[in-house]
Amino acid sequence: MDEQRVRGREGGPPRWWGQGPPWGNRGDGQGGSGTDQDVGRWPWRSTVLLTVFVLAGSKYAAEQQVGERADLDLFARVLLVVGSGLLLWRHRHPVLVAFGTATAAMIYLGAGYPYGPVFLTVALGCFSAVVAGHRKAAWAAVGMLWAGHVLIAHWLYRWLPPSGDEPAAWGQEIVVAAWVVAIVAVAELVRVRRQQWDRERAERAQAARRRADEERLRIARELHDVLAHSISVINVQAGVGLALLDSDPEQARTALTTIKAASKEALGEVRQVLDTLRTPGDAPRAPAPGLDRLPELVEQAAGAGLTVEVRGEVPKLPPGADLAAFRIVQEALTNVVRHSGSRHARVRVDAADGVLRLRVDDDGPATGADAGGSGNGLAGMRERAAALGGTIEAGPRADGGFRVLAVLPLKVTTVKEDR
Template sequence: MRAELGRRPPAGDVALAVVVGVLLTVGALSAPDTQPLDYLAIVVASLTLVAWRRAPVSILVVTTACMLLYATRTNPGPPAAFPVLVAIYATTRAGHRIPMVVAGVAFLGGTLAASLAEATEQSVQDLVDRTVLLLGWFLAAAVAGMVSKHRLAYLHQAEQRALEAERTREEAALRRAGEERLRIARELHDSLTHSISVIKVQAGVAVHLARRRGQEVPGALLVIEEASGEAMRELRATLEVLRDSADEPPGSGLDRLDELVDRARATGLPATVTISGDQQALPAAVDRAAYRIVQEALNNVTRHAGRASASVHIGYGPGELIVQVDDDGDACPSGSPPVPGIGLTGMRERVAALGGRLHAAPRPGGGFTIRAELPARDLS
């Protein structure tokens, strides 16, 4: 509630003070016995109303004292209560009931006593009527302040409930996401882990038996053994990510680029690696994305390019990393756009998530090229 009050512009408060001051000054000018001290009391009481939201109790004390002085000296009638009514409203709105009651009793009692001292028998009834009228005004100001106080409290509670509901929805969404990650992790562990383990074990047994018999181990078998081991390592890293999303493990990066290219060569794909520029530390997300792009590109060459060779180029530039993989295999004509598959779509998603650019298209002289431009700055 305080924050809501602090955001209100003071123009309305200034206007209120000016209007009250003008009304009281006009009434004082029409009274022949008004003195400079009375005008000073009017000015002070009116000007203090500018701060009625920030210091209601202090404003109540000042306005009550000034208007009581003015009312007992000149007997201006009900208009003298205007600043006090505003202060009573503000004090009640802020929740200070005792100061409001004390100020109301002091003002009404003081003005009534001063008027009775000069009243005649004919004017007593008018005096009583005027006092009852002022009492009604004071009660109305207090009730209005209480209504405003409860309204602001209701708005504050509604805002807090909305914030709590939003936080609850976010927590529920995070909880559901965590449960889904755990479900996926269990499914991967129960299915892929077992299958890959069987492949790795069987390949290892076959290699062992071949060596034990003095036979030459087929290169494809060695590739299967190594690739299954790498798949197990990366699957474990993926399961760790799914089970704990707060800290993603490093996974594979360009530091394992040589191993990746060696596995591609072991499958019969001639591949070369060229690195240009000054090598620099890369953000973990960029490092992993670069590795995955090269991995997917080499896999595509092996599966779709026929008898081809591939060249991998890693270029370090100022604030940018260039990853380019070219092959000279079979490809669509240069005028035909490639049909995006899962691998190419995954590349685009990775690059787009990092704010980079991806170019994938047939080469004019035959073959295919994939070029990714990744930001090499810290993305956090």
């Protein structure tokens, strides 16, 4: 099952919350975590609005500081427009924008123009640089602006406009320093939160991939168990039919009938597994097989020439444990048909002390190098048992033959493995 379907079935917060705010996903192309699409966007609207606000706010500030600072002229407005216009590149080149806005603001203040919203352009430029990961550059830019302001307000003011200006109060510098610290602090908080969003997004993606892998593994196990058992029966009966086609047509007809029934059942179970891919989340059309279908397994094994003796009472099991128990017995009998010379097997079902014990024995001898199974089937059985908190033991017996022993807890606790 693909990752998109797995993610679509899980609940949780709205999509935008899982990814962080829209502005938090924009990168700079130089170390930020945003996508190329985010970097390619031009923030025209916010830049135009900020430019209009800075121009209007500076005009109002000039009216309030008449006689204290120089009047706004064409050069002042050009500096304000340039400082605001640089913010168009804040996602593409955040370092250049941080230093550019700080330089424009420093020239503006050095020319004696009134204090006002000119600092907003520096704040946004440095904020974008910090969020994009360029912390040192942003700190250097605001530090440069503050140092330049101190130099202008306490030493160079004698030679800079407006004429007759006096040195600024040191209390004002404390306010400017607090403003700088506030910018850096807010930007750092946003950067940390953005990194947290990125980690959460990566963890969700990893969890979705893990769930998709587990779902693919589950489907592969189901298909393996269904096809291996049915094809083994078909293979044996096909050999019987070919051998008896001329000498005993009636027995050959019986073999072909068994092949038809086994193939029909296999197609039905494969279709049921594939339906879960086409309609994820929907209830299956047919119930999953369980130990109550042991008589069918015995009948199918008989069709393949294997006599199966079942001992013990079949308990009531949860659906997951019931399916796992059925598949384990099915795979064990399939391995007897394929890899053992014995034509007799014994299945023992025992439920006691809070666990279910399934034991499948055959008397051997092995007919090939892979006694007891090829490895894939045994691995699938172990995975099924481990997913329920149980165990599988499989190996040759001391007196000959082969034994598969499964121990499954009756109170099933799903065990998630790290993959």
